[in-house]
Amino acid sequence: MASRRTCLHMVTYLNPREVDNESEKHGMRCVGGGAHMAEDLFCMDRPKYLPNFKNPCWYAKENGKIRLKCVPYYHILGVAKSGTTDLAYRIRAHEDVLECNDCLRGKETFYWCRRRYGYNVNMESMTQCNFICFQEKFAKAAQQIEETTTETGYHNMITGDATPSDFSDFRGWPKIPQNAGFEKPVIMTPHLMRHVYTDPKFILILRNPTDRLYSDYIMLGGRSAADFHKAVSGDIRIEENCMKNHTVEQCLYSLDIAQRLQTRIFLGCYSVFMREWLKVFPREQFLILRTEDHDQDQKAQLAKVFNYLNLNYTEESMTSIANVPHKRVSKKKILKGHMLEKTRALLDNFYSRYKKDLADILQDKRFLWLT
Template sequence: MTNKVLLRLKERPAFLQNYKNPCWYSDEAGKRELRCLPYYHILGVSKSGTGDLSARIRAHEDVLDCGYRLGKSMYYWSNARYGDGTPTDFYRFHRWEDIPQNAGLTEPVVVTPHLMKHVYKDPKFIIIFRNPTDRLYSDYIFLNHGDSPQSFHKHVLQAIQIEEECMRNNTVRQCLYSLDVSKQLPTRIFIGYYSVYMKEWLNVFRRENFLILRTEDYNHDMKGTLRKVYDYLKLNYNEEFLTSVVNIPHMHVTERKRKAGPMLKETRLLLDKLYRPYLEELAVLLQDKRFLWLT
């Protein structure tokens, strides 16, 4: 799959040069209005600190909130098919059959990155990855699928079985992008196959369009990570402002996870083995061994 796929969509607007955002004037029903797309997108990944990171970016005076009722998540490109801080955009391709170019196909040739490429000339994407094993447990407790390490282990076994049964007769893409399969899963185990989704994005956009972070680094050195983010977004700041942003209380601290306690060792070993080949592939794609999560 390449970005040479032709999309039967409207032409890209003629963006104005004096705006950071991709903005243009639209003439509709005899009325001229200024319309803008988000300056940046936090693509993912769910339960990896996207909400906290988004809040600290929006603390900058030059960054305006979209004003949407769900806050950072607009679900324009993923669930609703058509957010500037929506952490499902990276991986949620489950309704790919709705895209006209995919009609009658067994797996998609056009997914979210292709649609965004048609609209954006040079987008800014931020992805924050977390160890997929830890991410899944946090996600599981947060969504209240269960409240104990034992229930998590049981549901992980069931989810692995469902995915493995699908992959015996289908490609990995077909199974991970299947809405029907995802509805059967007692855990969102499919999110952790990071390299599968990353390849989709890198098949369409240049590596320079992505700032890719790790949750673990963000938690260990928030100030250093925010410097990278502000520099990437070309936002002015000084050390006093940076310190004030770091001191903002953390968002989405899950009390249920504290009560549940750590996952079982056998569950961790099972998930680490499941995700290992995809993390090895991710580390090669990004040319960064930190994404092996070996320590």
């Protein structure tokens, strides 16, 4: 049984002049910010995380006081309309998991994909959120983490971020200082996270990209299956025309191209984004699930998640969490009707190369979504 008490620990300070060895190995150095650019995270040293905290936390001086600061222990990276809200809710149902404050549905900060660049959900300009702003999203969790210990004095509670756009929305890359002047990015979200975290835990839940896109389209206000077919036909032409003269990556990461699309078709090209993450992080730092398996056997999938996050559970508690009704089940798609078969064939053909590539990367044929 955990006891609640405030403990005193040695204060650790950050040295902004030091460059993290791992970051230096990847060729990432501080170059400073600039007008209209995002904060240069490589100009700060990685926090000195405290060993008696399970969650990555550290003490820092703020306004003359010493405060505990924390960043997420885990990230549900993606992808949208694949069950991320439901999965995040079930993880937070565990007694040792805390939500972030001032976040969408208690789970999404949008920091890594958009807010640090000064974009809102529609990629319109807004006030940038710097790293201190990101930390504040976990201020309430940090306080509870600090006050809660096991009998040995270990702080076992954790918090997380479940922003599904983090996996594949790299459209803010031109605002990363190290990318200034380049036609394609050399630094992206995985590199930035690698500089901040020592041992991050990433969770992906992936859905058949064809089905995912239709759900996404309906959620964002799509009118009908017939209109969806027209939108998809046009978007495939835009992407394929772009790819005739540019790399796949340039077309999928382009804000200009994305603003011309009627759907978020690029989000389903999972293998392209997965390769970017695996250039920076080893495969074992990712737990990769399928929506279809999550829907079919939630207890088995939750057991994988809790084991990956090193969360204790009983058969009774697992059953209770698994039996909670699904969150964010869309009723709009029922009203709009099924996707047209000709649209499904069009999308299956477009996504086929990316599904095959993903199955090869993960060495798992289930990600071909043949059944």
